[in-house]
Amino acid sequence: MPLADISGYLEVLDSVRGFSYLETARGVLRRGAAGCVSNPREKPGYVKALYVIGAVKIPVGEGCSYTLEELGVYDIGGAPDMVFSSPLDLFTRGKPTPLVRSRLQLPGGVRLWLKLEWYNPFSLSVKDRPAVEIVSRLSRRVEKGSLVGDATSSNFGIALSAVARLYGYKARVYLPGAAEDFGKTLPRLLGAEVIVDPEAPSTVHLLPRVMKDARSGGLVHVNQFYNDANFEAHMRGTAREIFVQSRRGGLRLKGVSGSLGTSGHMSAVAFYLQSVDPGVKAVLVQPAKDASIPGIRRVETGMLWINMLDIDYSLAEVTLEEAVEAMAEVARSDGLIIGPSGGAAVKALAKKAGEGELEPGDYVVVVPDTGFKYVNLVKQLL
């Protein structure tokens, strides 16, 4: 059977170390096709490369080749009746998240498209994706009833609290004092323990405390900051969806823009789309010095994938005021209330467009969550 279900080979994924499999993934994406292997179990890196780009099938045999479409890469979900058998089914098949053309006019023929990640059902944010990927893999080796936890700026904590319960785990989330109220309250509503450290200026400052609690026993640290399942969730999900939606929507995709926390989603989006077309630009936003924008950080504060992988990107700096200004611009042009990190990414793209750095074409901005969570923040700045 030349096209086998890749789900029959996933046990080999855990044996793959490092990022070398990504060169294979890049090659398959660039060629748009994958060759056969006689025994996938002897090629765990190849299995992982196909899994991470979203293949559902793996070609088994000699001397054959299959297109991405034949491998199931284009099967990005969809439930026409929107009837789901469970909350996890809602997360999985209630995809892809929308990609919508904004009416906001940017200079230089830059056409703006918004990838609305608040359509993820648990945290109404992009962070559902790594939470489901991390917990579903963990459930293969961690006994039910265990306590899982991590440091979070808010969204991942909500997603982890929700998904942990669905898999039979308890959750504990650690937040910096400056986190928004929704990030401190909603995990409790979901039955999680919440630890707030008023002294911690950011999530990464909480990691020593989380690791100490993990070492002293009793806590499984899921570690969104260094767990490759974060990056891989976005390769198979966010990135693949943008690739397929752009193709099917007839976009002339010239660039992507987004923000950085763990750097999981924008590393995946940039890597995937630049593997397909090396000419795709990646405009990444970071808060201006001394600025604080919920959920995102400056690259120098420490991130894994954006620093480890071969990704070509430019950085733009944005203040919180500029991020909220962009929220208002999108709200008034599209009627959509995007979150501040999405606003920051729109502003970053607009700056690059204004500086004449972008060629005409379609640009996708990943909008990690909704602005409905940030009323107190916005109120002070409107």
Ligand SMILES: Cc1ncc(COP(=O)(O)O)c(/C=N/[C@@H](COP(=O)(O)O)C(=O)O)c1O
């Ligand atoms: C609203 C919003 N926008 C963008 C990001 C960045 O996503 P990432 O780079 O894929 O982690 C995030 C990421 N938040 C993560 C990580 O936060 P961090 O900025 O690393 O402290 C969390 O919820 O714990 C976010 O919540």
